[in-house]
Amino acid sequence: MDGRGGSNEAPIAPKSSSRTASHRTMMNQESITNLFDREAIRDCLHRYCRGIDRADEAALRSCYWPDARDNHGSYSGSAAGFIQHALNVFKTKPRNIHQLANIIIEFLGATEAAVESYFTALQRGPDATGEIKQVLLCGRYCDLFQKREGEWRIVERTVVYDWVEKQRPPKSSEAERFGPRQPIGAPHPNDPVYELSKRRVAAKNHPKDLIGSGEEEP
Numbered sequence: 278m279d280g281r282g283g284s285n286e287a288p289i290a291p292k293s294s295s296r297t298a299s300h301r302t303m304m305n306q307e308s309i310t311n312l313f314d315r316e317a318i319r320d321c322l323h324r325y326c327r328g329i330d331r332a333d334e335a336a337l338r339s340c341y342w343p344d345a346r347d348n349h350g351s352y353s354g355s356a357a358g359f360i361q362h363a364l365n366v367f368k369t370k371p372r373n374i375h376q377l378a379n380i381i382i383e384f385l386g387a388t389e390a391a392v393e394s395y396f397t398a399l400q401r402g403p404d405a406t407g408e409i410k411q412v413l414l415c416g417r418y419c420d421l422f423q424k425r426e427g428e429w430r431i432v433e434r435t436v437v438y439d440w441v442e443k444q445r446p447p448k449s450s451e452a453e454r455f456g457p458r459q460p461i462g463a464p465h466p467n468d469p470v471y472e473l474s475k476r477r478v479a480a481k482n483h484p485k486d487l488i489g490s491g492e493e494e495p
Contacts, residue, residue: 311384314384314390314424314429315382317428317429318380318382318390318392318422318429319380319382321339321340321422321429321430321431322340322377322380322392322394322418322420323377324336324339324340325337325340325431326375326376326377327470328340329363329373329375330373330374330375330462331462331463331464331465331468331470332367332464332465333464333465334360334364334465335465336465337360337363338360339430340430340431341356341357341360341430341431341432341434342356342423342425342430342431342432343357344432345430345431345432345433345434346432346433346434347359347431347433347434347436348434348435348436349434349436350436350438356431356434366402367464369402369403370402370464371400371401371402371403372399372400372401372402372451373398373399373400373401373402374398374399374400375396375397375398376396376397376398377394377395377396378394378395378396378397379393379394379395380392380393380394380395381393381394387424388423388424388425389421389422389423389424390421390422390424390429391419391420391421391422392418392419392420392421392422393417393418393419393420394417394418394420395415395416395417396414396415396416396417396418397413397414397415398413398414398415399411399412399413399414400412400414401446409446410443410446411443411444411445411446412441412442412443412444413440413441413442413444414438414440414441414442415438415439415440415441416436416437416438416439416440417436417437417439418434418435418436418437419434419435419436419437420433420434420435421433421434
């Protein structure tokens, strides 16, 4: 008590205020986790594009879980088998350009998400007879992502095609067409982007590869 008959003790906050603050803190944490999860999913999608365009096997393998499936139109089966299929295509030295847009992420739970990503892909390379073909593809990657041990990867992918346009490939060589516009994009590890990675003080590899070689795929 003070000299005026009042109390020196601070008033006790109503329990409802404490509950509100606790609820707000929990909601803020959920929002932060949601943002981190979304960014991790986007990073995986972009890493896939690098893997395909740069013939980067490690980047490509880091996008799928070991039990993942991929329905890619020309290929349907395990993700390991698709990667092996892609490695065989890489040997023909194709020119691939994949771009993503309109990425919609719908969380089905804390560790699962349905993801739709619009893609545009320009692909040029030899067919089975050795003739150079060029095609413009537009469509969507419809993916089921799962979070395991804190990491998001694709567990199921279906490629939906919305546009296919066969194009006449240029007859001149890339050196002739590009002229002074150098350097020209190249497969891993010769593309200039990998020189940037070497400049990092602390090297950080792709997430540990958990997918087999794919050679067991019939």
